Every structure is written in structure tokens, then in C-alpha cells.
Amino acid sequence: MKAIGYTDAGPIAAENALIEFETDIPQPGTNDLLVEVRGISVNPVDVKVRGKAQPEGEPRILGFDAAGIVKEVGSGTTRFRPGDEVFYAGDITRPGTNASFHVVDERIVGRKPSSLGFAEAAGMPLTAITAWEILFDSLKLKEGEGEGESLLIVGGAGGVGSILIQLAKKLTKLNVIATASRSETREWVKKMGADYIINHRNPLDEEMKTLGISPRYVASLTHTEQHFKAIATLIKPRGHIALIDGPQSLDIVSLKPKALSVSWEFMFARSMFQTEDMDAQHILLNRVADMLDNNTLISTVNRHHGNLSVANLRSSHELQESGTAIGKTVLDGFS
Known part of the structure; x- marks a missing residue:
């Protein structure tokens, strides 16, 4: 073949x-x-x-x-x-x-x-599995939950972000904020169903302050290392961060004052370890x-x-x- x-x-x-x-x-x-x-x-x-x-x-x-x-x-x-x-x-x-x-x-x-x-x-498949596992395995949400809470998706126009926006809107009651910087990516995440769009070329905590929203959940799909300090600032106390990229280092200690949780999502884990x-x-x-x-x-x-x-x-x-x-x-x- x-x-x-x-x-x-x-x-x-x-x-x-x-x-x-x-x-x-x-x-x-x-x-x-x-x-x-x-x-x-x-x-x-x-x-x-x-x-x-x-x-x-x-x-x-x-x-x-x-x-x-x-x-x-x-x-x-x-x-x-x-x-x-x-x-x-x-x-x-x-x-x-x-x-x-x-x-x-x-x-x-x-x-x-x-x-x-x-x-x-x-x-x-790969992006849908990743997004589904972020919502229901990493962030521990249940279908129909999330009323009054928000999810920030960093990197909303990529493959995972595109389906994560949709699954969050269709299967939970979360408000969804997606990051996008170019006009074409902003239009795309709007088409996917995002409630709000912010620009990841600017400090995310400043962008969120302008919206007046503090999310309980953050899905960081790209450039986590660059945005990590801002995420720790903007997220609610006892919030939860899920990430899929590979930052070289993260200041986990900075999350202690808000008692934040961090989860990795890796959709190959189940097949790799025959769970x-x-x-x-x-x-x-x-x-x-x-x-x-x-x-x-x-x-x-x-x-x-x-x-x-x-x-x-x-x-x-x-x-x-x-x-x-x-x-x-x-x-x-x-x-």
C-alpha cells in the first residue's frame, strides 16, 4: 500500500x-x-x-x-x-x-x-475528543451545568477552539469568551458561537477587565506560558485551568492564593495506556x-x-x- x-x-x-x-x-x-x-x-x-x-x-x-x-x-x-x-x-x-x-x-x-x-x-475526531475531555474530564463539568459562569478559550479559532466553543454552548450553560486577533479569526469564532471575543495580542487580564467578566474556567490551547500570569490574575478564586500545549515552565506557586486547579488534557492518554x-x-x-x-x-x-x-x-x-x-x-x- x-x-x-x-x-x-x-x-x-x-x-x-x-x-x-x-x-x-x-x-x-x-x-x-x-x-x-x-x-x-x-x-x-x-x-x-x-x-x-x-x-x-x-x-x-x-x-x-x-x-x-x-x-x-x-x-x-x-x-x-x-x-x-x-x-x-x-x-x-x-x-x-x-x-x-x-x-x-x-x-x-x-x-x-x-x-x-x-x-x-x-x-x-481529534479536536472533538480533546474539547469534550477538556469540558467533562479536566474541568469536571456535567452536561447542563455552568449557569452564571464563564469559560475563556485562549486560541478560539484553531481546531480545538472551534469545536470547544460549540460543545460548551450546546452542552453546558456557560458563557463563552474566545480569543482571536485578526478580522477573519474573529469572524470565525463568532460563527462557532462565542458570546464574547477578546484580542490575545493584548494582555488578557486587561481585555477581561474591559468586559467586566471573571471566568471560573479557562481552556488555554496555545501560548500558555505567555498568558499564564494574566490567566492567574483574571480567573475567579477556586477556578480551573485546562491546557493542551507544552509550556517549558509554569509558576504553579502563583496559583496558590486563589486555590486554583490546573489540568492537562492529552487525548492520546486513554489509548497510550489502554485505560x-x-x-x-x-x-x-x-x-x-x-x-x-x-x-x-x-x-x-x-x-x-x-x-x-x-x-x-x-x-x-x-x-x-x-x-x-x-x-x-x-x-x-x-x-
Whole structure:
């Protein structure tokens, strides 16, 4: 089968930053599905892995999000059968989805939304799982809760921010404040449903003071180190901060006077450690599919870069690395 990967970690500008190669079709294990990949998307984790994680031996196949058709199932599977259309966000410890076929544990797979094509469906899983786990695992909210409270989302126009805005508005009673700086990103987060928009190019505590709102919850999706002092200032006492990026250091002691809590969200944790509740991602992806099909949620896909190829995947990585990507960028499978 065809696959795209890399042999040497480094910048996307390198001549062979991405290569196409032939490899064997993987064989599904006991709990696995073999999926014919029809659509993929690009996430920040793709470019971080390609830039920093040196492959050992064989080229490393990139890609996490995928949508496709089940071709074979493992002996222990119960949720899917050959011919089913599925979408999922994969497992960081296994080969990726930038290939003709891919093997994935069925416990982290959901049914593909019938209202979306394969590429558009592939734009949703990783960010939807991350956003869902921020709300209900990290911040410990329950559906229908949050009346009178606010959530500040730092980095509202990215893939996670785009779906987090929607899930918070549809499944909780929180007021949602999203940060965005450019006119196009401000319009995007407004489209996603944000109640208020502030500019993250300015000090966030000053921006929030102008609004007259002190949020109990903060989801810091990007540049946490830059904004951490302001977040500690603007958040309510006994508030909760969830983050997904990788700051080099944080002054946790500064959070003590307000008795603040901090949680990391890493959507690969369940699959990486084979947790007992791994199928929580199967369940939530099915909920997301239902919400997309009944128009409770709208797609966060903003760019379609054609079929999977080295050139098209390179341009997608370049866009992601530029820091100007809005929503999600997707591609069809190999032509």
C-alpha cells in the first residue's frame, strides 16, 4: 500500500521532510479494525512529531485523524463490521493514517457522520475528543451545568477552539469568551458561537477587565506560558485551568492564593495506556456524529487540500506551522 512518512526529524522546508513509499498492509489485532482510509486531517501534533521525533529504522507514517471504510475486523471486535463507515483520531503509539489502509482499536472509533463526506468527517475526531475531555474530564463539568459562569478559550479559532466553543454552548450553560486577533479569526469564532471575543495580542487580564467578566474556567490551547500570569490574575478564586500545549515552565506557586486547579488534557492518554475507560472515546464520537447529523454542531473544516500526496500534505503542514490556520485542514485519501 501507499503511505507518506518521514525518515529524519526536522523542518518541513527540508527537501525530504515527507516521502511517499510502499509498505505492507497492516493486519488487525484482536480488538482492531482494518480501515481503508478515505479522508485525513492535519493537526498540530502531526507537525510536532515530524519536527522532533526521530524515527527508528523504517519511515514513520504520520497522521492521526481519519475517516474511512472498515475492510476487516479482529476476532474480539463487537462494535463494527466490514463495510461500516467510521471516523477516529488514532493512537500516537501506532503507525499513522497517512496511508491507504490503517489499523485502529475499535474502542476509540465512532461511526462516521452520515451528513459529512470522508474528508470533512476526518476533520472532527481529534479536536472533538480533546474539547469534550477538556469540558467533562479536566474541568469536571456535567452536561447542563455552568449557569452564571464563564469559560475563556485562549486560541478560539484553531481546531480545538472551534469545536470547544460549540460543545460548551450546546452542552453546558456557560458563557463563552474566545480569543482571536485578526478580522477573519474573529469572524470565525463568532460563527462557532462565542458570546464574547477578546484580542490575545493584548494582555488578557486587561481585555477581561474591559468586559467586566471573571471566568471560573479557562481552556488555554496555545501560548500558555505567555498568558499564564494574566490567566492567574483574571480567573475567579477556586477556578480551573485546562491546557493542551507544552509550556517549558509554569509558576504553579502563583496559583496558590486563589486555590486554583490546573489540568492537562492529552487525548492520546486513554489509548497510550489502554485505560479501563478507553471506550469513552467511542461513545463520545458517536454523540458528536449524532450532533453533526442533526445540525447541533457545524463542521470546523476550513481548508480542503485535495488528495493525499507529498505536495498536498506538505502544504498542509506549512499552513499548520505558520500559526495562521483557521479551523481544520483536510485531504481526501490517495487517488
